[in-house]
Amino acid sequence: MFLFNRNQVVLAKLDDFFTSNIQCLDLFSEAIDHLLKNGIDDVFCEKVASTHKKESKADDVRREIEEVLYRKALLPESRRDILQMVELTDHIANRCESILNQLETQRVMLPEFLHGDIKEEIRISVKCVDALVAAAKGVLGSMAPKKVQELVAAIDAYESECDTLERKMIRAIFKSELELAEKLLLKEIVLQVGGITDHCENAADFLMIFHIKRQV
């Protein structure tokens, strides 16, 4: 129906945006896996470039969503909330790109004793982003409030898990025999990776408010 046409465009673009964010995180995860196995080589650099392309695509889609929304699709209060949700979710792709850039440009080598925990942290981050996207789609769709609450609670739990891993890794870094500069660099990387779930948590908190506001 003509009533819903413009909103269907927004829905399709939001879908595209979430997919781009998930793909960006998948590429990031692949890049880190490769880095841990092979160090910084051409393949890693290609993966960094692919992540950058995906992040740019997410940015483009975000701009398109803003444009369609400003052309008066949906009610103004929904427009504002969707834009904020998109803005918060977009931080995830930005963060992935920024970590890879840092690793590539600063030639950071992740020591053996961090490999397991880094892999685990990224695995949790992927699950966290999946839960966030499911919650976002649920809030925009017609998911039962209880289900949204469960997803938000899961995101919170993932974030806590990552925090624990982060502290464990930072402790291990500073216990090691590495140079202080190297320790600080690694700590920065660990915090940056942990930032992915922090962004998810912020977005989930907002989603919860958005969902409550939509309840009649």
Place this chain on the structure above:
Amino acid sequence: MLPYLGAVFLGWSLGANDSANTFGTAVGTRIVSYRNATLLIALFVTIGAYMQGSGGIETLGKLTPQTDHTAVICLFAAAITVAAMTLLKLPVSTSQAAIGSIVGVGLMQKSLDLSRLTKVIVCWIGTPLGAIVICFIIYHVLRIVIRIWQPSIFVYDPVMRWALIVCGCYSAYALGANNVANVSAVLISAEILTPIDGRLFGGLAIALGALTFSRGVMTTVGKGIIKLDVFSSLCCVLSLAITVHIYAVAGVPVSTSQGIIGAVLGIGFVKGLQTVNGRMLVRVLCGWLATPFIAAAIAALLMFLFLN
């Protein structure tokens, strides 16, 4: 010429003040532009006045006998009251001003139909109370419907947008049907206009006010009610339309401002009365109580000057 001038002024101020109650929320939430809203109001007010305005006209026309002179006095007394109260920034009901002035003239003529006046006063009290009850019921019923339906945001938003526009049109229709009597009842009673011409003339006078001077009040009402959220606003506008339409059928002109404040109170009863501004409510109440007395006093004074 004077009766027409008085009627146009009264209708114009009614349209300028009261059209905000029908589309203020939709304009405030930017669901519809001010220009389109006023065009819709003008159209539906005129249709409402023409189609269902006769009930109120009959009631007001029979409150007291009218001549050319008393019609002019009634219209100017009401118009002066509305203008003065608006200038003093006090809430005013055009219906109360119009009926107050007819009562003032009737008292001076010693020919007031008390049974009709009693019916009118009962309906005035019933307007906000009716709106409270209707809004309370509508809110709960629609809430159940939406909870069962569970639409996505991409369906809910356009449905709400169009529902608010449709209810705004219905509300404008009810405004025209109910309030046209304030403008043209005395003209028809004094046989200056035929009933059909009177209804059309009154409707167009109200439409003129909506088209030319409603932006200020509409912005204020829109911003005041927007805080309620779109769903609550829809319930308010629909309750207002139903309440005012019921009184149009019953043949008693009532205040749409009283109706909308009653509806907002209805939402307050659902969501908690802390949302209601008590001081503002007292101020509104004082304005409503004062309006018919001031209009009656001005009309009586003008009548006294005319008779002497």
